[in-house]
Amino acid sequence: MRNRLIIVGAGPAGLSLARALARSGAEITLVERQSRAALADPPPDGREIALTQTSVRHLRDLGVWSLIPCDEVHPLREARVLDGGSPFTLAISSPKRRGADLGVLVSNHLIRRALFAAVEGQDGITLMCGREVREARADSDGVSVKLDDGTRLEGDLLVAADSRFSSTRAALGIGAEMIPIGKSMLVCRVRHEQPHEGIATEWFDYKRTIAMLPLAPGISSLVLTLPHERAQDLAALPLAALGPQFAALTRNRWGAMEAVGPVVAYPLTMTFAHRLCAARTALIGDAAVGMHPVTAHGFNLGLAGAMRLARQLQGAPDIGETRLLRRFAVAHRAATRPLYLATLALVRLYTDERPPARALRKAMLHTGAVPLVRRALGAMLVDRAHPRPIRARG
Numbered sequence: 001m002r003n004r005l006i007i008v009g010a011g012p013a014g015l016s017l018a019r020a021l022a023r024s025g026a027e028i029t030l031v032e033r034q035s036r037a038a039l040a041d042p043p044p045d046g047r048e049i050a051l052t053q054t055s056v057r058h059l060r061d062l063g064v065w066s067l068i069p070c071d072e073v074h075p076l077r078e079a080r081v082l083d084g085g086s087p088f089t090l091a092i093s094s095p096k097r098r099g100a101d102l103g104v105l106v107s108n109h110l111i112r113r114a115l116f117a118a119v120e121g122q123d124g125i126t127l128m129c130g131r132e133v134r135e136a137r138a139d140s141d142g143v144s145v146k147l148d149d150g151t152r153l154e155g156d157l158l159v160a161a162d163s164r165f166s167s168t169r170a171a172l173g174i175g176a177e178m179i180p181i182g183k184s185m186l187v188c189r190v191r192h193e194q195p196h197e198g199i200a201t202e203w204f205d206y207k208r209t210i211a212m213l214p215l216a217p218g219i220s221s222l223v224l225t226l227p228h229e230r231a232q233d234l235a236a237l238p239l240a241a242l243g244p245q246f247a248a249l250t251r252n253r254w255g256a257m258e259a260v261g262p263v264v265a266y267p268l269t270m271t272f273a274h275r276l277c278a279a280r281t282a283l284i285g286d287a288a289v290g291m292h293p294v295t296a297h298g299f300n301l302g303l304a305g306a307m308r309l310a311r312q313l314q315g316a317p318d319i320g321e322t323r324l325l326r327r328f329a330v331a332h333r334a335a336t337r338p339l340y341l342a343t344l345a346l347v348r349l350y351t352d353e354r355p356p357a358r359a360l361r362k363a364m365l366h367t368g369a370v371p372l373v374r375r376a377l378g379a380m381l382v383d384r385a386h387p388r389p390i391r392a393r394g
C-alpha cells in the first residue's frame with residue numbers, strides 16, 4: 001500500500017479533503033501555518049458564503065453540516081440583478097419547485113470551525129499547525145516537503161490547498177493564470193430598516209458593484225467592489241460613520257443602515273492553475289481555481305474538487321497513481337473552466353465603463369436567456385438557476 005497523503009493548507013478545501021478521506025485508510029498529514037487555536041475558533045472574516053444545495057449535501061455527507069448552528073444558516077429565496085439606475089430587474093429563482101430556496105448563506109468562519117471540529121482527533125489524521133511548508137518536491141518515486149522548523153515529511157501524494165497564491169504550486173513548477181482585477185471587495189454586516197425577505201440583490205452601478213446578501217431578519221451582508229484606495233478609505237472609517245455612507249450608496253433602498261462589522265477589504269485576483277495534477281501531486285481549492293467572489297463559487301468549487309479527488313483515491317492501492325490524478329484533473333477542469341471563463345467575461349464587462357460595454361450589459365440583462373448571463377450571473381449562488389425578468393419598465 002502507498003497511502004501517505006500530505007495536504008498543505010487546512011483552509012476549507014484542505015480540511016474537506018482530509019475529512020472525506022478520514023476513513024479511507026490513508027495516512028493523512030495536514031500542514032497549516034495558522035495556529036491550532038486560530039483554526040479551532042476562527043474570528044469572523046466578513047465573508048458570507050452562499051452554499052449551493054449540492055455543497056450542503058456534501059457537508060451533510062461529511063458529517064459537518066450538523067456542526068453549524070441552525071440559527072446561523074440563512075435561506076436564500078431569490079436573487080435579483082439590477083443595472084445602475086434602471087428599474088429593470090432580472091430575478092433568479094429555483095428551477096426545481098416554486099418556493100424552494102436557491103441555497104443558503106453561512107459565515108465563512110463557521111464553515112471553517114465546523115470543518116476543523118470534524119477533522120480534529122480523527123484516526124489517521126495528523127495535524128501540524130503553526131508550521132509552514134517552505135520546500136516541496138514530487139516525482140514518480142514519492143513526495144517530500146520541508147517545514148519552517150526543518151522537519152522533513154515524505155509521502156506518496158502531495159495535495160496543494162494553500163490558497164490562490166499557493167507557494168507549493170510554485171515550488172513544484174506549476175504555473176497559473178493570474179488576473180489582478182484592480183479592485184477590492186469590501187464586506188460588512190449591516191442592520192437596515194426595510195426587510196430583505198430572503199432576497200439577495202446584486203447591483204451593477206457606475207464604477208462599482210453592490211450586493212446585499214440576506215442574513216437574519218433586518219441584517220444583511222453588504223458587499224462593495226471598489227477601487228483599492230476607495231475600499232481602504234472606507235475600511236479605515238469608524239463603524240458609526242459607515243452606516244450613512246452605505247445607505248447613500250444603496251440609494252436608501254433598504255432605508256437607514258447601521259454598520260455592524262467587521263469591515264474587511266479583499267483585493268481581487270482570479271487564478272487558474274495551468275495543471276491540476278502533476279507527478280504524485282494534485283491541486284484543490286483556490287490553489288487550483290481562484291474564482292472572483294461575484295459569482296459566489298470559490299468554496300462550492302473547492303468542496304466539489306475535494307469530493308471529486310477523494311472519490312478517485314478511496315481504496316486505491318497507490319494514492320499517487322497518475323491515472324487517478326489525471327481522471328480527477330480532467331473532471332475538475334471540465335466542471336470549473338467554463339464557469340471561470342464566464343465569470344471572467346462578466347467581470348470584464350462590468351468593470352468596463354465605456355458606452356458600448358454599458359449598452360451591451362443592459363441588453364444582456366434584458367435578455368436573460370443569453371448563455372453568459374445564465375451561466376455566470378444567473379448561476380450566481382445556485383446550482384442551476386432560472387432567470388426571469390420581474391419588472392421590465394426601464
Ligand SMILES: Cc1cc2nc3c(=O)[nH]c(=O)nc-3n(C[C@H](O)[C@H](O)[C@H](O)COP(=O)(O)OP(=O)(O)OC[C@H]3O[C@@H](n4cnc5c(N)ncnc54)[C@H](O)[C@@H]3O)c2cc1C
Nearest residue numbers: 009011012013033050133162163285286296297298299300
Ligand atoms: C469576500 C469573499 C466572498 C466569498 N464568497 C463566497 C461565496 O459566497 N461562495 C463561495 O463558494 N465562495 C466564496 N468565496 C471564496 C471562498 O472563501 C474561497 O474559495 C475559499 O476560502 C478557498 O478555500 P481554500 O481552502 O482553497 O483556501 P484558503 O481559504 O485560502 O486556505 C488556504 C490555507 O492554506 C494555509 N497556507 C498557505 N500557505 C501555506 C504554507 N506554505 N504552509 C502551510 N499552510 C499554508 C493558509 O494559512 C490557509 O489556512 C468568497 C471569497 C471572498 C474573498
